[in-house]
Amino acid sequence: MIPKRDFGITRLEALFTPEILDLQMDVSLVESYREQRRRFILKRLELQTQIMLIVGVTLTAFFIWNNQQPNGKIYALKIGLLIEFFIFICWLLCRTKIGERYPHVMFLNLSWSVTCVIQIYTAVLFDFVEPFTNIWNLMFITQATLIPVLWRTHLISQIGTIICYLGLYLIYRPQFRHPLSLYIENGMYCFWTAIICVFSVYLYEKLRKKEFRARQELEIAQKQSEKLILNILPQVIADQLKQQPTTIADSFLEVTVLFADIVGFTELSSHTSPPQLVELLNEIFCLFDELAELHGIEKIKTIGDAYMAVAGLPSHRSDHAIAIANMALDMQQAVNQFNQEQNQSFRIRIGISTGPVVAGVIGLKKFAYDLWGDTVNTASRMESHGIPDFIQVCEASYDLLKEDYLLQKRGLIQVKGKGEMITYLLLGAKLNNQ
Structure with missing residues (x-):
């Protein structure tokens, strides 16, 4: 709860x-x-x-x-x-x-x-x-x-x-x-x-x-x-920048990336005042930040009304897929609870992908910790080609989650830039795992 x-x-x-x-x-x-x-x-x-x-x-x-x-x-x-x-x-x-x-x-x-x-x-x-x-x-x-x-x-x-x-x-x-x-x-x-x-x-x-x-x-x-820096960069990366202020780039063989998007937010902006719109978005993303902290997940960034997070870096963890799955399910529940308390009707679409990435900090000004690689692109496509109120995962994530979670096969779908892919919908944790 x-x-x-x-x-x-x-x-x-x-x-x-x-x-x-x-x-x-x-x-x-x-x-x-x-x-x-x-x-x-x-x-x-x-x-x-x-x-x-x-x-x-x-x-x-x-x-x-x-x-x-x-x-x-x-x-x-x-x-x-x-x-x-x-x-x-x-x-x-x-x-x-x-x-x-x-x-x-x-x-x-x-x-x-x-x-x-x-x-x-x-x-x-x-x-x-x-x-x-x-x-x-x-x-x-x-x-x-x-x-x-x-x-x-x-x-x-x-x-x-x-x-x-x-x-x-x-x-x-x-x-x-x-x-x-x-x-x-x-x-x-x-x-x-x-x-x-x-x-x-x-x-x-x-x-x-x-x-x-x-x-x-x-x-x-x-x-x-220090608090402001740690709200922008992970602790490990912040410490690295202090000791060696150069370009930081690391490869990770397996992490799980999450993208979430608020459905219909663009339409909502046409008939809602900018301050109210930003306040609503801020409150929802603050809820997501709290969940990321609760599950030990690294928030990467927000892009408009999209939210990106990853598990398994900068510190390795073997349960990265499970952590992201738990967060995704909690995000759905948090949005539902927010709608009840604030009398809103927001819906979210979530995509998850597992695989290798490159992570690092680039640039001289307004630098940020970011991810690159096919896994990131796949997670973004899982979200953009997903179904509102559902969590869509790729086959690599499915293989790591199928023992502990209920997943429904969606089948082959046409994914922009990827061709046909078999995807699954994450429905919840199995009873013996709850």
Whole structure:
């Protein structure tokens, strides 16, 4: 039983629908970008933690060597070890499920482990609330360089550092140890460093997003092109053309060719509007295309209201005659069902022939996969000299089908260009084969 078909959208319309504009496609693109960005952040966070561990060791060593105050070396060592400990914890978290799921949180943890921990530690131990603007700037620049995405997160980390310092300042109310102009100068440097870092990250991420979408659109366009090519050429032939863009021609010793023609279509065109006529023909041929795909048959082309298909190439199959016979019977049933659903009265005439052919692609423009040989001519004559609503087969096809199908001998008929030929009418499959 041929399944009913929804005629709401044709194959041709579906083929050229611009999927890149579809909302679902756009959502999937955004999700893909987020996933790619998440992996990028994790890799860069691990790299930054490793770099910061090395930087922390060198700075701690320098402060220990340069500190001449009593117990200063011990305090420098404690501060250095504390910061290294927090950075190491961030590195470990980046390698866990938590880090994979919340990379932006790991980003803030790493930033504040360096900028805020030292402020809090020195404030608690020494009532020292001087802003460590050099360390802030180093951290802001490092993160903007290594992780140039999530500009909002960069901004939050910078604001959090400032809020931490202001909170400590309000709690401890320290006296200024340097001229006010120095604080203003350092504050201006820190402010513009933060602004430049955030702005550069914003521009970089915007560029990356555009590049990502451009790559996605290119991939979709390539897939659409591939889909269009495969609607014109068989997969094997398309692959051959990609590897070797030359004339392709192959000989096949035995295939089965089918021609089908809609009876009275020319007369119908005289009293039917062109758009309606083309739409009806398109719907019928779309049904035939679905049957060809169902039976594993290669559609070759349509010529006006004629439909041509073949089984047994470009990939060989031993049951080529059976596949074509099944398709021919299903085509009759599909047209009958179409007539009932669309209140039409189309009739088809089908011809089948078996034998050798030459198949290939020729030309430079509007090329197509085509067949040549006496078998093709015979199949065309089987159709044109056939009977409406019947399937006429040549003797070669009859020999391959007679065991499994009911065939009625039509007898000798005069065939243009061939002389007299014995032909048969394919009526259906035998009961033991159904």
